[in-house]
Amino acid sequence: MSRVVVIGAGLAGLVAANRLAEAGVQVVLLHKGLGGLQLGQGTIDVFGYAPARVSNPIKAVGSVATTHPYAAIGAKAVLTGVDYLKKLLPELLLGDPESNYQLPTAVGAIRPTCLAQPSMIAGHVTDGAKLVIVGIRGLKDFQPQLVAENLARTPLPDGGRLRARHLWVDVPARDGEVDSSGLTYARAFDDETFRVRFAKAVVGQLREDEIVGLPAVLGLKDLHAWRDLAGKLGHRVFEIPLPPPSIPGLRLSEALTARALAAGVRIVPGVRTVGYASSGDRVTSVTTAAGLGGRSYTADAFLLATGGFESGALNLDSHQVVRETLFNLPLAGLDQTPLIHGEYWGPEQPLFKVGVAVNPKMQAVDAAGIPVFANLYAAGGIIAGASGWTEKSGDGIALASAIVAAAAISKELA
Amino acid sequence: MNGEDTSSELSTGLEFAGHALSRASLDACVKCTICETQCPVAAVTPLFSGPKFVGPQAERFRNGESVDHSLDYCSSCGTCTLVCPQGVQIAELNSQARAVMKVGHMPLRDRLIGQTVLMGTLMTPVAPLARAVLNNKPLRKVMEVVVGVHADAPMPPPQSQTFESWFAKRPTPAGPFPRGAVVFFHGCAGGYFEVETSKKSVEVLERLGFEVLVPKQGCCGLAQQSNGLFKQASASVLKLCDDLRTAGKDLTIISSSGSCTGMLKHEASEIMGVDDERLRDVGTRTRDIMEFLLDLHEAGELPTDFATVEMTVPYHAPCQLKSQGIGKPALEVLRLIPGLTVVDSNATCCGIAGTYGLKKEKYEVAQAVGKPLFDMVKATNPELALCDTETCRWQIEQSSGVKTEHPIWMIHKAYGLS
Numbered sequence: 001m002s003r004v005v006v007i008g009a010g011l012a013g014l015v016a017a018n019r020l021a022e023a024g025v026q027v028v029l030l031h032k033g034l035g036g037l038q039l040g041q042g043t044i045d046v047f048g049y050a051p052a053r054v055s056n057p058i059k060a061v062g063s064v065a066t067t068h069p070y071a072a073i074g075a076k077a078v079l080t081g082v083d084y085l086k087k088l089l090p091e092l093l094l095g096d097p098e099s100n101y102q103l104p105t106a107v108g109a110i111r112p113t114c115l116a117q118p119s120m121i122a123g124h125v126t127d128g129a130k131l132v133i134v135g136i137r138g139l140k141d142f143q144p145q146l147v148a149e150n151l152a153r154t155p156l157p158d159g160g161r162l163r164a165r166h167l168w169v170d171v172p173a174r175d176g177e178v179d180s181s182g183l184t185y186a187r188a189f190d191d192e193t194f195r196v197r198f199a200k201a202v203v204g205q206l207r208e209d210e211i212v213g214l215p216a217v218l219g220l221k222d223l224h225a226w227r228d229l230a231g232k233l234g235h236r237v238f239e240i241p242l243p244p245p246s247i248p249g250l251r252l253s254e255a256l257t258a259r260a261l262a263a264g265v266r267i268v269p270g271v272r273t274v275g276y277a278s279s280g281d282r283v284t285s286v287t288t289a290a291g292l293g294g295r296s297y298t299a300d301a302f303l304l305a306t307g308g309f310e311s312g313a314l315n316l317d318s319h320q321v322v323r324e325t326l327f328n329l330p331l332a333g334l335d336q337t338p339l340i341h342g343e344y345w346g347p348e349q350p351l352f353k354v355g356v357a358v359n360p361k362m363q364a365v366d367a368a369g370i371p372v373f374a375n376l377y378a379a380g381g382i383i384a385g386a387s388g389w390t391e392k393s394g395d396g397i398a399l400a401s402a403i404v405a406a407a408a409i410s411k412e413l414a
Numbered sequence: 415m416n417g418e419d420t421s422s423e424l425s426t427g428l429e430f431a432g433h434a435l436s437r438a439s440l441d442a443c444v445k446c447t448i449c450e451t452q453c454p455v456a457a458v459t460p461l462f463s464g465p466k467f468v469g470p471q472a473e474r475f476r477n478g479e480s481v482d483h484s485l486d487y488c489s490s491c492g493t494c495t496l497v498c499p500q501g502v503q504i505a506e507l508n509s510q511a512r513a514v515m516k517v518g519h520m521p522l523r524d525r526l527i528g529q530t531v532l533m534g535t536l537m538t539p540v541a542p543l544a545r546a547v548l549n550n551k552p553l554r555k556v557m558e559v560v561v562g563v564h565a566d567a568p569m570p571p572p573q574s575q576t577f578e579s580w581f582a583k584r585p586t587p588a589g590p591f592p593r594g595a596v597v598f599f600h601g602c603a604g605g606y607f608e609v610e611t612s613k614k615s616v617e618v619l620e621r622l623g624f625e626v627l628v629p630k631q632g633c634c635g636l637a638q639q640s641n642g643l644f645k646q647a648s649a650s651v652l653k654l655c656d657d658l659r660t661a662g663k664d665l666t667i668i669s670s671s672g673s674c675t676g677m678l679k680h681e682a683s684e685i686m687g688v689d690d691e692r693l694r695d696v697g698t699r700t701r702d703i704m705e706f707l708l709d710l711h712e713a714g715e716l717p718t719d720f721a722t723v724e725m726t727v728p729y730h731a732p733c734q735l736k737s738q739g740i741g742k743p744a745l746e747v748l749r750l751i752p753g754l755t756v757v758d759s760n761a762t763c764c765g766i767a768g769t770y771g772l773k774k775e776k777y778e779v780a781q782a783v784g785k786p787l788f789d790m791v792k793a794t795n796p797e798l799a800l801c802d803t804e805t806c807r808w809q810i811e812q813s814s815g816v817k818t819e820h821p822i823w824m825i826h827k828a829y830g831l832s
Contacts, residue, residue, distance in 0.1 A: 033499030034448050177460035183451055245447040261758070268741035270496035290739030291680030292697035310444075311499060 001026050002413040005286055005297050007273050007326070008305035008313075010035030012380025012398035014256040015081070016303050018088070019406035021263035025413060028297055029265050030288060032272040035253065036307065041241040042216070042248020044085060044093060044115035044399065046078060048100065048392025053157055057114045058097040061396065067332075069383045070393070072360050073400045081399035082115060089255050091223045092117055102157050104131075104213060106142060106242050108150025110157060112392060117248050119218055119226035122211050123238030125151075127160025133213040133240075134202060137170040138180045141242045142215035144168065164213075169201040185217035186247040189225045199232035206235055216241045216248050223251065271295075273326055276302075281374045286326075301375040301409045304329075304364065305402065308355065308381040322354050327376065330366045332357040332384035348387055355384030362405035375412070377405040436503040436510065436684060443470035443502045449494035454763040455487060458782035462487035465494035469504040473511065480511040487779065488512065489767035490640055491733040505737075509685045513642035520642065523562040527769045528638035528646070534606025537572040544572035564777035568766070568805070568812035570607040577605045577612040581628050591625035597661040598626050599654075599678075599700070601671030602633045603804035608671075611804075611819070614826040615670040615703050621829050622710070622717070627665070631657040634677040640768040644686045651682045655692040667700045670822055672802035673734035673768065675702045680738065702735065704802065704821055708743040711750065720828035722753035728794035729821065730759040730787060730810065732803040733767065744802055744821040751828045757794050761787035764801075766809035781813060788814040800824060 002025050006017045009031035017029045046057035054060045061078050064070045070078070082097045095101060095115035101124045105111050110125055123131075131151065135144030144166035151164040173180040173188040188194040206212065212230075216239035219225025230237040241248050261267065271288035277296070278284055285298040306313035306326065314331075315323050320339060322331055336350035356364045356378045363371040364378045380398035381388065388394020449465040450456065456464040463484045472482040485508060494504035516524070537544040547553055554565040577600050596619060604612040616626045635650030655678075658667055669675045678700045682688040701709070710716040731742040748756045764784040765771045771780030791799045791814045799818040801807045807818040826832050 031499075032501065034452070034497045035499065038448065038451065039446055174460060181447075181450065181464075183457075187457065245451045250451060258760075261760070266741060266746065268739065270737065271739040272501060288739060291676075292683060292694055293679065295740065312501075 002301075003028065003299045004301045004303060004409055004413070005030060005299040006303045006305060007031070007286065008035060008307060008311075008380065009257070009267070009269075010305060010307055010311075010380060010398065011037050011256075011395055012402040013303070013305035014253075014260055015085070015399055016305060016379055016402035016406045017260045017265045018256065018263055019084075019403060020409060021260065021265045023406070023410040025410060027260075027265045028299065029260065029267045030271055030273050030286070030297065031267070031269055033270065036311065037253040037256070038246055038249040039244045040246060040249045040395070041111075041113070042092075042117055042246060042250075042252050043103075043113040043120070043241075044082070044095070044395045045112075045388075045392040046082065046097065046114035046396035048112040050391065053112055055100055055112070055157070056098050057100055057112075057396070067385045069358070069385050069397045069401065072358055072362075073397065073404055074360070077400040077404045078396055081396070081403045084403065085115065085399065088259060089252070092251055092255055094118055094121060104147060104151055104238075104240055106147065106215070106240055108147040108154070110151070110154060112157070114396065117239070117251070119216070119237070119239045120241075120248070121238065122236040123213060123240065125156050125162055127156060127158070127162070129162040130207070130210050131162055131164040131213050132206060132210040133164060133166045135166060135168045136185065136215065137168055138172050138178060139182060139185055139215060139217065140179060141182060142240070144213075147213065147240065167205050169198070169205075171198050171201050181245060182215060182217045182242050182247055183220070183245045183250075185215070186220040189217060189219045189229070190222045192228065195225065195229050195232060199229060203233050206233065211236045211238065213238055213240055215239070216246070218247075220247055220250060276327060278373060281371075283327075283373045283376050300413055301377065303405055303409065304356070304376065304378045304382055305380045305398075306382055309352070311381070313382050314354065316351065322351070324356060324382070327364070327372070329356050329364050329372055331355065332367070348390060352387045353385055356382050357384050358401070360404070361408035362401055363408070377409060379405045434687070436506040437473065439501055439503045440470040440473050440507060442500040444500055445471075446499070448497055448499060449504055452493050452497045452762060454491060454493060454765070454783045455489050455779060459487065459779050461779070465504045465508065468511075469494065469507050470502055473507050476511060479515050483515070485512050485515060487776070489763070489765070489770040489776070489780070489783070491763045491767045492737040493733060493762055496736055503684060506685045509640070509642075513644050516642040521562060523773070524641040524769075525643065526561065527563070527772065528641050528643055530602035530606075530637050531633045533570065534576070534602055537570075538574070538576055538606055541572040541574040548572070558774050562774050563772050564774040566812075567772040567777055568808035570603065570804070570808065573607060573609045575609065577609045578628070578630075580609065580613060581616070587620050589625065591620070591623055593623040595625040595627050595662065595665055597658055597665045597667045598628045599631060599658055599667050599669040599671070599674065600628070601669060601674035601804075604669070604671045604674075608804050608807075608820070611670050611822060614820075614832070615668070615822050617831050618703075618822055618826050618829060619668065621831060627661045629657055629661040634674045634682075636673055636677040636681070637769055639677065639681065639686060640770075648682070648686050648688050651677060651688060652690055652692060654678075655690070655696040658696050659692065665699070666706065667696060668703050668706050669700065670703045670802075670820055671804065672702055672732055673805070675700050676734040676738050702738065702740065702743065702802070704744040704747055705738075705740050707747045707825065711747065716747075716750075718750050720751045720825075721830055723751050723824065723828055724753040725798070726755040726757060726795055727824070728759055728791045728799045729756050730761060730764060730791070730799065730801045730806065732801060732806040733763050735802050744800070748800070748821055748824055751824065754824065754828075756800075759787050759790050761790065763787075764806045764809045766805045768805055771809055780809070784809060784813055791816050791818075
């Protein structure tokens with residue numbers, strides 16, 4: 001049986017591991033810590049700004065410059081990926097690749113995204129909607145007045161306006177704590193008796209036809225907690241994601257991990273992959289640091305899904321030298337100087353488009369387009385050419401590059 | 415019990431991290447909260463403010479003693495370090511800070527429960543009596559009040575014969591041993607209390623064609639380390655390295671004591687800062703027995719002529735095994751046995767965390783931490799569960815009522831040895 005080592009447990013690593021395992025490949029997933037999925041919003045951004053606000057994300061994917069990762073990945077893989085996630089996690093992701101949701105954020109802005117959790121959908125902004133944003137006194141990361149007033153004064157992307165007001169309730173998540181994290185609240189919302197108490201505190205303050213916006217803490221393990229609460233309130237309810245710990249992000253990360261384990265993926269957590277061995281044009285093994293010794297993992301193919309600067313996959317030293325930290329791969333995007341300009345609020349920093357160049361199979365390639373190793377692939381944030389957070393394209397790139405890489409690896413090993 | 419926890423500890427460099435690298439790692443913390451989301455203790459009690467607050471955040475303000483005394487509620491399970499994507503040694507920082515905090519007022523209990531060899535030596539000759547005492551409710555209540563060990567907490571099961579005595583007295587195995595020699599490290603629990611696990615491990619290794627050497631060996635010092643007695647623990651671990659090195663150079667050292675292997679592989683160096691060639695030598699040669707079997711399998715050298723075992727069994731990977739960065743080797747090996755369905759608990763922690771869950775003030779917290787695991791075990795198979803480390807097995811067994819054994823028991827059975 002062929003074996004693939006996937007390095008990294010973010011969206012790219014988890015999707016690729018799932019796809020490979022489903023294709024009958026033995027997968028070992030190495031990660032040095034949990035991936036960034038649970039730090040995000042728990043949604044799948046495909047294309048949000050190009051640079052103007054995008055309403056049809058798949059159309060924007062098809063219109064990128066040749067240096068953009070989507071050019072090598074292709075719109076077809078994005079559609080495959082979106083469809084795959086919707087089918088894999090039907091309780092967690094809904095959406096249409098031809099139409100972004102426009103969802104309220106925790107500062108009352110309106111954020112475009114392609115796939116969102118069912119618990120968020122009622123927040124999609126529409127002209128004339130009446131929102132009430134509910135804050136919880138014990139949860140400091142969510143300020144309902146800020147959200148409501150910003151939403152009320154913002155012209156909606158498709159025109160029109162909504163109405164929004166706010167209110168507060170004081171329902172402690174657990175005894176002995178006055179300042180609880182979103183996670184503690186989410187665990188409380190998993191419990192039906194807490195939902196009953198919470199609904200009782202809110203319901204009398206609601207007005208007819210109001211849609212109720214709440215911090216995204218409506219259950220962690222119980223994916224129907226939000227629906228149950230909506231039933232108890234007799235109103236439509238939506239969640240607004242908070243800064244980390246992000247409950248919707250955790251739900252997504254845990255669901256993808258659980259499915260990978262169920263599909264037979266062997267996960268080795270908490271290990272930094274620090275070296276590799278190669279023979280000819282192939283990587284033969286990677287080595288992890290584990291205690292005083294190290295361990296080697298041999299495989300037929302390797303997928304680098306280690307992220308970017310934020311995760312240590314790329315490193316910038318004090319001499320302005322950028323390195324890919326595991327394979328020392330050649331990097332694209334270094335030709336723009338300076339890599340970092342001094343204008344904090346100025347145009348985008350060129351540094352953040354630096355990364356590994358890939359071909360349409362997602363093999364890591366050098367400047368001439370030749371694969372560095374025949375069996376080394378890359379997916380996700382490590383790929384050069386995009387600033388995921390300004391475009392809101394990072395999830396789509398991770399998802400679709402993982403789909404392409406997994407397919408290319410399966411084909412190669414078949 | 416000579417009151418060694420006083421000022422002499424401070425003079426050995428304990429004011430800060432035993433390991434300077436742990437302290438340096440806190441600068442890599444980006445406050446992402448991933449550790450907070452996985453902490454099993456903070457999930458069940460507001461008494462612990464969580465690994466990020468107590469760890470990298472409080473460490474910045476620490477000049478000697480920690481500013482956050484909820485630190486005492488950290489169980490040192492190590493989950494935070496395992497999940498941190500930035501390489502911050504959160505659990506190690508916390509263990510070090512707690513050791514400093516306890517200097518000068520180390521409870522007698524915490525000194526006593528680190529004395530694992532002493533416990534074994536005292537109990538083995540009087541095993542039936544010791545068992546009776548440990549199962550006697552009124553006496554346990556007295557022990558709770560006087561010593562601070564909770565009356566319902568799991569206790570080591572005293573045995574009438576030590577592993578060492580069995581090994582010395584049994585008929586010399588005939589061999590042959592075509593694969594050469596390996597060293598067996600039994601650990602205190604494996605020597606005095608979990609004797610059957612050690613015996614079965616040796617028998618499986620011999621069945622595979624290895625000659626098993628068992629040098630006379632002492633304690634790794636883990637229980638002292640987890641209670642903040644770094645000086646004694648450092649001396650113990652180096653003494654153990656000397657003991658194990660007497661068996662021969664370059665031999666693989668195999669153990670079925672999952673937590674003691676962790677002490678040799680990384681905890682002594684990462685938590686206590688032990689920097690010694692003997693530890694590096696032993697630490698890099700040490701393998702958990704299931705890890706060793708998986709290595710053999712991956713090299714195509716593990717016979718898989720296992721008998722069919724028609725059973726569904728829950729398996730729980732202990733924290734101290736997960737911290738070794740080897741994944742869950744037992745799961746992979748057990749899945750080679752035909753008919754056997756192994757269900758991974760996927761639980762973070764059983765709550766005991768070495769000696770944490772024994773302590774009267776931590777007992778309820780530990781029980782709450784382990785509850786999802788106990789429920790899962792009972793629902794999966796009320797007769798048998800598998801888990802790699804001793805205190806975790808005692809905790810699971812005591813709290814779920816389900817007999818809990820080391821995975822090697824199943825391998826032993828599937829090879830027709832029992």
